[in-house]
Amino acid sequence: MVGSTxxxxxxxxxxxxxxxxRTLDSLVRASRHVAAEWELVVVDNGSTDHTxxxxxxxxxxxxxxxxxxxxxxxxxxxxxxxxxxSGAYIxxxxxxxIVDEQWLAAWFRTFRARPxxxxxxxxxxxxxxxPHQPWFKxxxxxxxxxxxxxxxxxxxxxxxSRIPFGLNYAVRGAEQRSHPYDPxxxxxxxxRRGGEETAVLRAILAEGGTGxxxxxxxxxxxxxxxxxxxxxxxxxxxxxGYDFPIIGLDFDRVSRPRAIWGTIKAIVRSGLSYxxxxxTDLAAAVPELIEHAKARxxxxxxxxxxxx
Numbered sequence: 001m002v003g004s005t006x007x008x009x010x011x012x013x014x015x016x017x018x019x020x021x022r023t024l025d026s027l028v029r030a031s032r033h034v035a036a037e038w039e040l041v042v043v044d045n046g047s048t049d050h051t052x053x054x055x056x057x058x059x060x061x062x063x064x065x066x067x068x069x070x071x072x073x074x075x076x077x078x079x080x081x082x083x084x085x086s087g088a089y090i091x092x093x094x095x096x097x098i099v100d101e102q103w104l105a106a107w108f109r110t111f112r113a114r115p116x117x118x119x120x121x122x123x124x125x126x127x128x129x130x131p132h133q134p135w136f137k138x139x140x141x142x143x144x145x146x147x148x149x150x151x152x153x154x155x156x157x158x159x160x161s162r163i164p165f166g167l168n169y170a171v172r173g174a175e176q177r178s179h180p181y182d183p184x185x186x187x188x189x190x191x192r193r194g195g196e197e198t199a200v201l202r203a204i205l206a207e208g209g210t211g212x213x214x215x216x217x218x219x220x221x222x223x224x225x226x227x228x229x230x231x232x233x234x235x236x237x238x239x240x241g242y243d244f245p246i247i248g249l250d251f252d253r254v255s256r257p258r259a260i261w262g263t264i265k266a267i268v269r270s271g272l273s274y275x276x277x278x279x280t281d282l283a284a285a286v287p288e289l290i291e292h293a294k295a296r297x298x299x300x301x302x303x304x305x306x307x308x
Contacts, residue, residue, distance in 0.1 A: 121164025158211025241297025
């Protein structure tokens with residue numbers, strides 16, 4: 001659906017009503033700094049909690065619509081949001097962020113200043129819920145991927161190697177509507193894999209679209225206390241190792257038996273290093289845990305175990 005709306009903000013959510021409420025509260029504050037027409041589409045991806053009531057609570061305070069998409073999966077939800085959107089620009093964020101008070105205003109300025117661009121990325125910073133884990137926060141730089149940090153003010157263009165994360169990016173409406181998200185990618189129940197937004201953005205860039213960064217458009221990614229854990233790190237980087245095999249063990253470069261054997265050796269080596277470091281310094285053990293998890297993910301791919 002295409003109309004005269006300047007910007008459609010889309011949030012996809014599933015069973016995170018209270019977190020979503022915090023995000024919507026921040027959008028109320030941000031909305032006070034814009035005058036142009038915009039809309040907010042919340043795609044409810046099969047929630048069984050009080051998400052519908054939470055969205056209804058903001059009716060009248062935000063130009064909000066709830067769009068149900070019962071088929072679970074982030075790509076399915078994204079596609080439902082695009083279908084419902086009427087904006088000339090599609091602006092994406094998540095249900096676990098707090099947007100800066102100037103977030104909407106900054107994006108509106110960007111779209112007006114760069115009408116030739118098709119894709120855009122914004123700044124993302126972590127915000128740790130209490131009680132926070134000091135060893136986890138100490139590894140913020142190395143965990144930048146897991147934390148979805150983007151804070152590289154020297155980056156001017158969005159390129160295939162400088163891609164925004166899904167919690168703060170935008171696509172011009174025409175390009176977004178012609179590039180649906182792949183249902184085989186994206187987080188879904190029982191599946192941690194991502195990459196659906198990266199695939200779309202790279203496809204647009206490959207076709208000649210240009211992109212730029214809006215470093216004054218900031219969201220704060222809330223990291224719950226329960227995610228500040230070794231298990232969360234392990235799960236994320238195992239999925240990453242499955243999607244992107246560890247360097248030097250790519251099937252394109254070496255034989256299958258050699259790749260599998262090399263991966264097993266990497267698992268043993270990093271596992272021993274992790275256990276040794278964890279005995280004395282949990283913060284120092286995190287890099288080893290990351291390598292161990294990535295190697296495990298790589299092995300699962302090479303021996304044909306589907307990543308869930």
